[in-house]
Amino acid sequence: MLSMKNINKVFKTDLVETHALRDFNLDVEEGEFVAVTGPSGSGKTTFLNIAGLLEGFTHGDFFLDGVNISNLSDNKSAAIRNEKIGFIFQGFNLIPDLNLAENVEVPLRYRGFNAKERKIRVERALEQVGLAARMKHLPTQLSGGQQQRVAIARALAGEPRFLLADEPTGNLDSLMARQVMELLEDINKAGTTIIMVTHDAELARRAQRNIQIVDGQVCDFTMYQGEQGSVAQGQSVADVAAAEVVTVASSVA
Amino acid sequence: MFFYYLDLAWRSIKKTPFLSLLMVLAISIGIGITITTLNIYKMASVNPAGERSSSLFAVQLMSQDPDTWENLSKQITYQDAFNLLDSEVPVRQAAMFRTGLAVQTDDVNFSPILEGVRVTGGDFFGLFKVPFLYGGPWSKQVDKEGGYKVVINEDINNKAFGGGNNVGKTLLLNRKPYQVVGITKTWHPSPKYYDVNNGAFNDSEQIYVPFSLAPIEEFESWGNNNSWRHEDIRTYQDRLNSEMHWVHYWAELTNPAMQQEYKEWLVRYVEQQKALGRFKRPDAKGEVSDVATWLAYNKVVPEDNKVLVGLSVLFLIVCLVNMLGLLLAKFLKRAPEVGVRRAIGASRLQIFSQHLVEVGLIGFCGGALGLLWAWGALSLLSSRFDLEGSLSQLDSSMWFIAPIIAVSAAIIAGIYPAWRICSTNPSIYLKSQ
Numbered sequence: 076m077l078s079m080k081n082i083n084k085v086f087k088t089d090l091v092e093t094h095a096l097r098d099f100n101l102d103v104e105e106g107e108f109v110a111v112t113g114p115s116g117s118g119k120t121t122f123l124n125i126a127g128l129l130e131g132f133t134h135g136d137f138f139l140d141g142v143n144i145s146n147l148s149d150n151k152s153a154a155i156r157n158e159k160i161g162f163i164f165q166g167f168n169l170i171p172d173l174n175l176a177e178n179v180e181v182p183l184r185y186r187g188f189n190a191k192e193r194k195i196r197v198e199r200a201l202e203q204v205g206l207a208a209r210m211k212h213l214p215t216q217l218s219g220g221q222q223q224r225v226a227i228a229r230a231l232a233g234e235p236r237f238l239l240a241d242e243p244t245g246n247l248d249s250l251m252a253r254q255v256m257e258l259l260e261d262i263n264k265a266g267t268t269i270i271m272v273t274h275d276a277e278l279a280r281r282a283q284r285n286i287q288i289v290d291g292q293v294c295d296f297t298m299y300q301g302e303q304g305s306v307a308q309g310q311s312v313a314d315v316a317a318a319e320v321v322t323v324a325s326s327v328a
Numbered sequence: 329m330f331f332y333y334l335d336l337a338w339r340s341i342k343k344t345p346f347l348s349l350l351m352v353l354a355i356s357i358g359i360g361i362t363i364t365t366l367n368i369y370k371m372a373s374v375n376p377a378g379e380r381s382s383s384l385f386a387v388q389l390m391s392q393d394p395d396t397w398e399n400l401s402k403q404i405t406y407q408d409a410f411n412l413l414d415s416e417v418p419v420r421q422a423a424m425f426r427t428g429l430a431v432q433t434d435d436v437n438f439s440p441i442l443e444g445v446r447v448t449g450g451d452f453f454g455l456f457k458v459p460f461l462y463g464g465p466w467s468k469q470v471d472k473e474g475g476y477k478v479v480i481n482e483d484i485n486n487k488a489f490g491g492g493n494n495v496g497k498t499l500l501l502n503r504k505p506y507q508v509v510g511i512t513k514t515w516h517p518s519p520k521y522y523d524v525n526n527g528a529f530n531d532s533e534q535i536y537v538p539f540s541l542a543p544i545e546e547f548e549s550w551g552n553n554n555s556w557r558h559e560d561i562r563t564y565q566d567r568l569n570s571e572m573h574w575v576h577y578w579a580e581l582t583n584p585a586m587q588q589e590y591k592e593w594l595v596r597y598v599e600q601q602k603a604l605g606r607f608k609r610p611d612a613k614g615e616v617s618d619v620a621t622w623l624a625y626n627k628v629v630p631e632d633n634k635v636l637v638g639l640s641v642l643f644l645i646v647c648l649v650n651m652l653g654l655l656l657a658k659f660l661k662r663a664p665e666v667g668v669r670r671a672i673g674a675s676r677l678q679i680f681s682q683h684l685v686e687v688g689l690i691g692f693c694g695g696a697l698g699l700l701w702a703w704g705a706l707s708l709l710s711s712r713f714d715l716e717g718s719l720s721q722l723d724s725s726m727w728f729i730a731p732i733i734a735v736s737a738a739i740i741a742g743i744y745p746a747w748r749i750c751s752t753n754p755s756i757y758l759k760s761q
Contacts, residue, residue: 124755129671150675157673164758168668172339182672184332229672241758 076237076268077103077126082135084121084291095121096132097291103270105236108263110282111272118291119272120241126270127160127239128152140236157186161230161267165242167222169214169229175201176210179229186233200228204258220251227258237268244278256281329678330685337686340662341693347658348690351651355694355741358640358647359734360701363726364709365640367702369633370723371529376517376619384455385587385616387412387577387594391601392556394609401554402525402626403573406542410568411597413449417590418579420455423539424448425575426526427547431535432500433488443484445501446523446533447547453479453510453536455580456522461485463495463510466538474540478506481534485511504545506537521619523576524626525552542568549574571606579616590616644733648741651690655745659683666749667757676750683746684739691738695731702726 084096095118103109113119124130125137128144137144144155162168169178176197183193201207204224206217214222223243230238240259244252256278263269271282279285286293341348388400389408404412409423427447432440450465452458466477478499485494498505516531541547546564553574561567581587594614601607617625666679674682703722710720 120755127671129755129758130753150677153670153673153675153678156671162671162758164668166758168664168671168758170665170668172343181669184329185669185673185675185678233673 076105076107076140077101077270078136078138079126080136080138082125082137083133084118084125084130085133094291096125099135099288099292101286101293103237103268105268106263106266107284108260108269108282109271109284109286110279111270111286111288112274112276112279113288117288119288121291122288123239123241123270123272127162128156153185157182157233159236161233161235161238163223163226163230163238163240163243165245167214167219167226167246169222169225171214174211174213175206175217175225175228178214178225179232182229182233196232196234197228200232201225203231204228218251219247220254223247223251223255224258227255227262231262231267235267237270238262240269240271242273243271244273244275252278329681333682333685334689336682337689340658340686341689344658347654351654351658351690352693352697354647354650354654355644355691355734355738356697356701358644358737359695359698359730360705362637362640362644362733363698363702363722363730364705365633365636366729367706367723367726369637370725371518371721376519376521380457381619383580383582384619385579385581385590386619386622387579388615388617389594389598389607390609390612390615391571391573391607392609396556400615401556401573402576403552403554404575404577405571405573406568406575408601409539409575409577412577412579415579415590415593415597417581417586417593419582419586420451421577421579422449422452422455423575423577424452424523425542425547426523426533426550428550429501429535429537429547430503431484431488432503434498434500435488438488441487443535444533444550445535445537445547447537447539447542449539451580452522452578453512455578456517458515459513461511461513462493463508466509470538471540474544475538476504476506476541477509477538479510479512479536480508481512481532482514484534501535501537502545519623519628521623521628522578523551524623524628525576526550581616587616644737648737651738652741652744655687655742656748659745659749660752663749663752664757666752667754670754671758679750680746683749684742687738687742687746688735691735692731694738695734698734699726699730702730 079099079101082096082099083094084099086093086095099118099122101122111119111122121130125132128147132145139155139159144152147155156162170181173181179197179200180193183196188196197210198207201210204227206221206224206228209217209221214225217225223246227243238259243259244255247255252275259269259271260281269282271278273279288294387404388402389404390400391405391408392401413421413423415421425447427445428442429445430440431443432438446452449471450468451471453460453465461482463479465479466475469475470477478501480488480499482491485491488494488499489497493511495508495511497508499508500506519529520527520532537547543564551574553572555570555572557571559566559570559572561570561572579590581590591614594616598607598612598614602612666674669679670676699722706720706722
């Protein structure tokens with residue numbers, strides 16, 4: 076579904092060139108739940124921005140659903156983001172002046188749905204996250220966990236093919252983080268592909284596959300199989316706490 | 329999406345009321361001043377003759393001696409006016425000047441009033457399409473032989489007779505009885521193009537008497553009397569025979585052939601006068617000017633007005649530059665929200681449009697407020713500085729022009745801030761919001 080081949084992202088200033096991603100390779104299959112970990116400054120967010128078509132890249136090939144999205148126009152990128160990609164952010168990023176229904180409605184507006192269709196989708200998405208009764212509330216009237224659920228509803232309303240979550244539990248306490256994670260797992264089970272950046276190793280282990288990024292490269296992956304947490308571990312750079320190593324594969328460039 | 333953007337714009341304005349008010353004020357002051365000067369300019373430069381503009385002609389004669397005036401005078405002498413009336417070329421023609429007469433009626437309770445009066449021919453009403461309520465102009469015979477006939481407008485009719493059809497009744501002018509033959513509707517062409525010498529933007533006269541009565545009643549001239557040489561004028565007859573320029577002359581020439589024929593008639597008239605010892609200049613001539621040319625020749629719209637409009641537009645630009653700065657501050661503060669909108673599917677064009685709708689709404693509010701400023705400014709100018717009649721009235725077209733200018737100007741000022749906000753990289757703000 077998502078395929079990155081030798082992606083490089085270089086930030087240039089007059090004096091310095093910074094390689095945020097270096098020969099980055101990754102394939103994500105439809106329906107996968109991938110957790111992306113790595114130290115600060117390793118390139119996780121840059122990867123997520125490129126995957127979400129929010130940033131371009133210096134060179135390489137990026138295929139989404141088999142379509143090379145290099146050099147897409149802004150309009151086309153926006154349309155793909157709107158139709159195929161849902162975003163969930165650490166800071167929720169709800170628009171404070173809009174109530175919950177209006178927040179969830181925003182991507183549907185840009186998609187061009189009529190009022191009736193928007194209403195149906197908004198209600199369905201908010202029901203899915205258990206907040207249908209609070210449609211008219213403003214984000215400031217909700218707890219952090221509830222706000223994140225609204226953000227998830229907004230991401231789901233357009234029925235995207237995959238969700239990009241940037242530390243979705245980073246601002247939540249452990250109980251709320253668990254609830255949000257369970258919600259993401261349910262969404263994934265329903266068929267939506269999820270790529271989640273997280274610092275929380277505990278949460279990362281609940282994904283089907285872990286990708287670790289160090290210095291702009293995928294340097295390790297670990298595949299967890301089944302609910303008991305059987306593990307397939309790649310080339311180990313980081314200390315991945317896993318009990319049983321089944322097989323070894325490497326995607327290091 | 330337009331109504332969605334409008335809703336977002338209204339929310340944004342409510343969210344930052346002080347900043348929004350500052351922007352509305354900035355543009356409203358600029359619009360207020362621009363509309364004030366534009367209104368004065370427009371009212372001054374309007375051609376009140378409309379489609380008749382090209383068939384009505386002011387007649388001028390260069391009758392002065394050499395080494396005197398170099399330009400064509402705006403008026404002609406009485407004797408030339410009298411002679412020009414002999415021409416059979418124009419469809420209609422009228423000589424005219426302004427005088428003042430005391431108005432009385434048979435009613436002893438009616439207090440006499442001194443009114444400006446137009447002394448002219450019966451063709452005047454057809455020439456300038458003066459609308460009648462009752463009756464009509466006096467006859468050709470009155471124009472030739474003189475007769476105590478009068479045409480009044482409805483205001484005088486109301487004052488003197490209490491309104492209604494009073495054709496046939498008698499009105500006393502300077503204690504002489506005049507028979508009312510026609511009552512016109514209120515008619516105030518602006519500018520008063522048939523006589524721009526006596527306040528181009530003042531109201532028209534309300535009473536009209538025959539030009540043929542001038543030698544009999546010896547009406548004074550309440551207008552400009554210009555002489556190019558010294559003449560010993562002791563009697564009214566001296567005045568009529570003098571070379572003093574004090575009469576306006578208009579002719580209706582409905583097609584180019586007629587205009588050419590009349591010009592040729594004027595050439596012959598000039599030659600005839602030369603033979604009689606007048607019109608001594610080698611370049612003596614007669615000339616006709618249609619209404620538009622006449623208004624330009626008389627500089628009815630002073631150059632100062634154009635300069636004022638230019639200055640007010642410059643002031644509007646200064647206001648817009650202020651607004652641009654405020655918009656930039658307001659929009660860039662919203663970058664995180666824009667980042668979210670971009671991330672969830674808004675294109676740059678959609679963000680750009682959203683922000684332009686907002687500046688358009690601010691511009692519209694500024695335009696509405698600017699109209700109020702303009703109305704206030706014109707009222708103030710009218711009351712404090714004696715701004716002439718119609719110039720102090722806000723033209724109805726300004727109700728459309730002001731919002732259009734305001735919205736367009738605001739959008740121009742908003743293009744850069746809107747472009748900046750839609751061009752920012754959304755990913756920068758998504759993490760930091």
